[in-house]
Amino acid sequence: MFPIVTEAINVTINNKETLETATELLSKLNRLNDKIIEEKEKVTKPLNEALKAERSRWKPIEVQHQQAIDHLRAEMSRYQTEEIKRQGEEKAKIASRIGEGKGKLKLDTAVKKMEEIEKPETSVTTATGMIKFREDKVLKVTNLSSIPKKYFILNESLVLSDLKAGVAIPGAELDIKMVPLNFR
């Protein structure tokens, strides 16, 4: 560890003198960081500019391609999800008819009928490529008020900004914390 770092991390502030020592060290460290940033930027700035230029060159076409890709993927997903749903509904309809008596289906007859249902394609192959579908489990909220509390995350930044704006929020209040600003 560098000597200035060792010195700084061993500081405990408990009076005016140690607060002054800490201010001195903080200023020195921040000045050193400013120099580091200056040196770094001599290399990174031209690199970042080149990166920015190259990205800008391709961005318009990438945006258009992405729009097209997103549309195709959304359409494929919609179509396939609907097909799977259709198949599921047809199967459920057959399952509900299983039983004894008039108008009911025997189990093996029901299985045969189920096997006749048009199955969605699981993959599509063309000359230029292929797609396969996989199941993605996504969330569907059916009743927000039934969901237990542990699944909710507090929007702390919204609570803080509303409190600062004077909104009274039960269970929250503003607290004060002193933070140093270093001028060098």
Next chain:
Amino acid sequence: MKFDNVRPLSWSSISSFEWNPEEWFESYYLGKKKTSKEMEFGSVVDKKLQTDPTYLPFVPRYEHMQYPMQIMFGKIPLVGIPDGLNLTDSLVLADYKTGKKAWNKKRADETGQLTMYLLMLYVTKKITPEKFKLFIHWLPTKENGDFSISFVEPIEKYYKVFETKRTMLDVLNFGAYINETYEKMRKYVEART
């Protein structure tokens, strides 16, 4: 060799084929059945649970223990022997499991074995699967390092029960799966012989 369809399909035969068709062919079709210390241990436990009420008394027993069923599903003979079955005061179907590989709710929800039993119960007794309470009783085991197996101790602490359910749609899907598997078995035998 033509695939003869007089051999009843069991859950273990179906899952053996899914796992490794060649092993299935050797064990179930040619009759060169292999056993393992885990299977032997499981058989001993099943038998003791069936015959000795003082053995692992915390594990529930049922009206019918090792209830044999054999049916024709279309042209396919099926056989199944659930470990536990209640048909009188309540409808309960249960299976006892021993082994190292953990059972959990997901595995209990997905196992085809219970679905197969429910299919057979529907065909024989016309009881729909939704009416049954289903349980998997898992008694974990471990290897002792000397080719023997024993329960993970204390047994009662590690013993777990998983409740699951099935619908008629599950049974219907399983019926289609039996047909599909049987057809694959037939093709395998005819290609193999």
